[in-house]
Amino acid sequence: MDFSFDDIQTMLADSVGKFIDNEYDFETRQANAGSDRGYDPAVWRTFAELGWTGIPFSEADGGIGGGPVELMIVMRAFGRGLVVEPYLANVVLAGGVLRRVASAEQKDDWLAPMIAGELQATLAFTEPQARYDIADIATRAELRGGNYVLDGSKAVVPNGANAELIVVPARTSGARNEREGITLFAVPASSEGLGYKAYATVDGQRAAELSLDGVALAPSAILGEPGDGFATLDAVIDDATLAVSAEAVGIMRALQDKTVEYSKNRMQFGVPIGSFQALQHRMVDMLTACEQSHSLLLWASMLAADGAADAKRAISSIKYQVGTAGRRVGEEAVQLHGGMGVSWELDIAHYFKRLTAIGQMFGNADWHLDRLAE
Amino acid sequence: MNVTLSDDELAFRDELRAFFRDRLPEDIRRKQEQGVILDREDHIRFQKLLAEKGWAGVNWPVEYGGTGWTPVQKYLFATEMAEANAPDIVPFGLSMVGPVIYSFGNDEQKRRFLPDILESNVWWCQGYSEPGAGSDLASLKTRAEFDGDAYIVNGTKTWTTLGQHADWIFVLARSRADVARRQEGISFLLVDMSTPGVTVRPIITIEGEHEVNEVHFENVRVPAENLVGEEGAGWTYGKVLLQHERTNIAGVARSRYRLKKLRERAGRAVRGATPLTEDRNFMRKLAAVEVELKALEYTELRTLAAVASGKAPGPESSILKIKGTEVQQAIDTLYLEAAGYYALPYVPEQYVLGFPDGERVGEDTETRFSLQYFNNRKASIYGGSNEIQKNIVAKHVLGL
Ligand SMILES: Cc1cc2nc3c(=O)[nH]c(=O)nc-3n(C[C@H](O)[C@H](O)[C@H](O)COP(=O)(O)OP(=O)(O)OC[C@H]3O[C@@H](n4cnc5c(N)ncnc54)[C@H](O)[C@@H]3O)c2cc1C
Numbered sequence: 001m002d003f004s005f006d007d008i009q010t011m012l013a014d015s016v017g018k019f020i021d022n023e024y025d026f027e028t029r030q031a032n033a034g035s036d037r038g039y040d041p042a043v044w045r046t047f048a049e050l051g052w053t054g055i056p057f058s059e060a061d062g063g064i065g066g067g068p069v070e071l072m073i074v075m076r077a078f079g080r081g082l083v084v085e086p087y088l089a090n091v092v093l094a095g096g097v098l099r100r101v102a103s104a105e106q107k108d109d110w111l112a113p114m115i116a117g118e119l120q121a122t123l124a125f126t127e128p129q130a131r132y133d134i135a136d137i138a139t140r141a142e143l144r145g146g147n148y149v150l151d152g153s154k155a156v157v158p159n160g161a162n163a164e165l166i167v168v169p170a171r172t173s174g175a176r177n178e179r180e181g182i183t184l185f186a187v188p189a190s191s192e193g194l195g196y197k198a199y200a201t202v203d204g205q206r207a208a209e210l211s212l213d214g215v216a217l218a219p220s221a222i223l224g225e226p227g228d229g230f231a232t233l234d235a236v237i238d239d240a241t242l243a244v245s246a247e248a249v250g251i252m253r254a255l256q257d258k259t260v261e262y263s264k265n266r267m268q269f270g271v272p273i274g275s276f277q278a279l280q281h282r283m284v285d286m287l288t289a290c291e292q293s294h295s296l297l298l299w300a301s302m303l304a305a306d307g308a309a310d311a312k313r314a315i316s317s318i319k320y321q322v323g324t325a326g327r328r329v330g331e332e333a334v335q336l337h338g339g340m341g342v343s344w345e346l347d348i349a350h351y352f353k354r355l356t357a358i359g360q361m362f363g364n365a366d367w368h369l370d371r372l373a374e
Numbered sequence: 375m376n377v378t379l380s381d382d383e384l385a386f387r388d389e390l391r392a393f394f395r396d397r398l399p400e401d402i403r404r405k406q407e408q409g410v411i412l413d414r415e416d417h418i419r420f421q422k423l424l425a426e427k428g429w430a431g432v433n434w435p436v437e438y439g440g441t442g443w444t445p446v447q448k449y450l451f452a453t454e455m456a457e458a459n460a461p462d463i464v465p466f467g468l469s470m471v472g473p474v475i476y477s478f479g480n481d482e483q484k485r486r487f488l489p490d491i492l493e494s495n496v497w498w499c500q501g502y503s504e505p506g507a508g509s510d511l512a513s514l515k516t517r518a519e520f521d522g523d524a525y526i527v528n529g530t531k532t533w534t535t536l537g538q539h540a541d542w543i544f545v546l547a548r549s550r551a552d553v554a555r556r557q558e559g560i561s562f563l564l565v566d567m568s569t570p571g572v573t574v575r576p577i578i579t580i581e582g583e584h585e586v587n588e589v590h591f592e593n594v595r596v597p598a599e600n601l602v603g604e605e606g607a608g609w610t611y612g613k614v615l616l617q618h619e620r621t622n623i624a625g626v627a628r629s630r631y632r633l634k635k636l637r638e639r640a641g642r643a644v645r646g647a648t649p650l651t652e653d654r655n656f657m658r659k660l661a662a663v664e665v666e667l668k669a670l671e672y673t674e675l676r677t678l679a680a681v682a683s684g685k686a687p688g689p690e691s692s693i694l695k696i697k698g699t700e701v702q703q704a705i706d707t708l709y710l711e712a713a714g715y716y717a718l719p720y721v722p723e724q725y726v727l728g729f730p731d732g733e734r735v736g737e738d739t740e741t742r743f744s745l746q747y748f749n750n751r752k753a754s755i756y757g758g759s760n761e762i763q764k765n766i767v768a769k770h771v772l773g774l
Contacts, residue, residue, distance in 0.1 A: 126715055131647050155715055197733070197735060199720065199721050202581075207718060267506070278764070279761070335751070335755065338509070338759065339586075344578040345577075349579075353580070353748060356717070356744065357718055357744075360711075366711075370655065
């Protein structure tokens with residue numbers, strides 16, 4: 001048992017930390033979120049140059065051979081900086097599928113340029129009717145004249161309209177909720193029959209509704225084995241759940257720090273509001289919530305890094321934790337800022353919105369508690 | 375004790391129901407249903423309908439054009455209005471400054487201001503809070519210096535709700551500095567917002583809407599006759615107003631309607647998904663909020679009965695404010711959870727009348743649920759934050 005980082009992890013934490021401190025203040029974040037693409041391509045290039053887009057990939061694949069702990073380090077810092085660049089969609093979601101099941105040729109086509117920062121990618125992991133069940137896939141892929149023809153719709157696809165590659169799970173057999181019969185396809189965004197409705201999300205990021213209307217793909221577009229995509233999808237969503245949990249912990253910590261700071265400076269009744277015991281106790285509760293979440297995050301990241309059998313439970317534990325404690329910390333941070341907490345101008349509101357969005361993703365607190373109760 | 379309505383009360387309820395069914399303009403009803411934010415004219419149009427019927431001054435005494443309703447009648451009114459999904463009454467004129475003017479204003483002021491408030495001819499806003507004076511309202515710095523026939527007002531008010539629509543603002547300003555207690559020397563002034571020196575600047579709130587403002591006063595001349603009551607006694611009037619504000623803030627009838635709608639929605643296969651009624655976690659949470667709300671409903675009825683004689687509600691109104699906003703926010707949270715991933719799309723542009731259904735992201739108004747959740751975090755902050763309400767109850771009810 002060792003909580004300390006190794007040399008590479010320490011360097012990574014330093015470099016991401018410095019980037020957030022020196023190059024990614026709140027104004028920059030807001031400008032990036034409000035730009036055409038919803039992120040800054042120059043920042044994305046920096047991520048690639050620093051090797052962050054290659055973290056979870058093997059050296060053979062052109063990555064740096066990191067794992068859940070390294071991802072956790074980056075995502076926690078991204079939470080603190082409220083980073084809008086589409087790291088999750090590219091590296092964790094699309095990258096997570098590609099590194100697990102793509103052929104050498106597919107890796108050359110898609111993974112290498114993604115790691116180089118030259119290609120945007122995503123995974124269309126949910127559908128309008130699915131809620132949090134990733135096996136609930138109604139999109140069908142039928143073999144017709146040597147091609148697979150895809151019909152269906154995908155919901156709230158992160159980075160959807162920017163992505164040049166969309167990994168699409170579709171059903172080659174089986175009924176709507178079955179785990180068998182799910183096949184993963186590499187779909188170029190330029191494919192005929194692909195429709196988009198792009199929009200911003202409440203957390204300052206971008207997503208799109210996708211419609212697939214007779215999208216024809218050669219069998220070479222299949223990632224992994226036909227009909228066998230669920231296990232991959234499931235593993236990738238676990239990665240993503242852990243990644244956004246790390247981001248949430250970074251956000252919670254930022255909200256906690258900023259709230260304590262604010263309470264020391266905001267004067268009412270001739271004293272700093274932080275001197276009121278009613279508020280002190282609540283900030284202590286916030287701190288406790290942050291510490292508890294931090295602890296679970298480290299535990300879950302270490303289990304995931306070991307590929308331990310109960311990593312899945314650990315991931316559900318941390319996601320449940322950031323869903324409940326995260327909501328409390330977010331709401332309290334807003335409340336303790338008074339009117340300032342609900343103004344667009346201050347970062348507090350935006351941290352709170354991202355934390356809330358994370359609570360809605362990859363299974364909410366109830367959903368993960370159910371998984372733990374099974 | 376008796377929980378059933380009398381024949382008269384039932385007849386009254388039917389009259390209310392018929393009114394809202396027949397008179398609520400169709401476009402306003404549709405906007406309400408489709409999550410479209412009402413504009414200034416919509417509010418005025420609706421409130422004028424109430425005024426024509428003599429139902430605008432719900433809590434006002436009959437002598438000033440009020441309804442003179444019993445607590446049960448008021449309860450039925452609020453219920454039927456919410457059940458019809460009619461808009462909330464904008465509180466600043468009818469629930470706030472109106473009662474101050476009829477309670478503390480002189481006859482001339484009553485003649486001059488009350489009819490326009492009752493008929494929604496004039497839009498009012500509330501100028502209490504300042505950048506440095508929120509919870510500690512008595513530390514307000516806006517000055518009102520008397521110069522013979524007018525007060526010269528200088529200062530900044532903030533968080534002024536719908537100030538961009540307002541014709542008049544009621545302001546608490548310091549007219550005397552040499553006072554023993556900070557609560558003294560504050561005056562209650564009525565200010566025409568078209569007076570030179572008044573500027574309104576928007577503040578955008580968390581969900582991206584323009585709902586509040588900063589209002590600046592630079593050498594604004596306010597005629598002496600616009601002072602309500604005694605010079606320097608504004609704090610007392612302001613507090614009475616806040617207590618009115620706090621009961622209105624509970625919003626029991628609206629919460630009941632929203633819970634009912636949520637229960638209905640939970641039974642539907644939204645976007646083809648499994649109905650939430652099959653999600654026991656969700657339904658238990660929904661039921662728990664329903665119990666809280668029922669308790670609040672009867673707490674409010676008890677409070678209303680106690681103040682039936684027309685006297686202002688006391689510090690108990692703080693309890694209604696705390697619980698009422700907690701229930702509202704719990705409902706907001708349930709809606710948020712119900713939306714699942716569709717809490718994420720930020721598509722305010724689709725909340726206009728006539729937005730084509732085929733282009734809509736998400737079903738019904740679900741992409742508004744998260745915005746409502748974010749926006750309504752304000753409920754535990756404004757009208758005196760819930761922490762301040764607890765301080766009031768601890769001090770004035772518990773005697774601590
Ligand atoms: C959306 C919105 C609309 C509003 N509309 C209006 C309007 O139309 N007109 C108007 O005049 N005002 C309006 N307000 C202002 C509102 O009344 C104030 O925001 C409120 O009084 C809190 O003040 P503050 O924001 O300065 O927070 P602060 O007073 O700075 O409070 C910050 C935190 O400290 C807590 N706190 C402060 N003092 C104590 C204490 N003694 N003990 C324990 N906790 C304490 C508060 O509860 C809060 O959690 C509005 C506010 C909002 C957010």
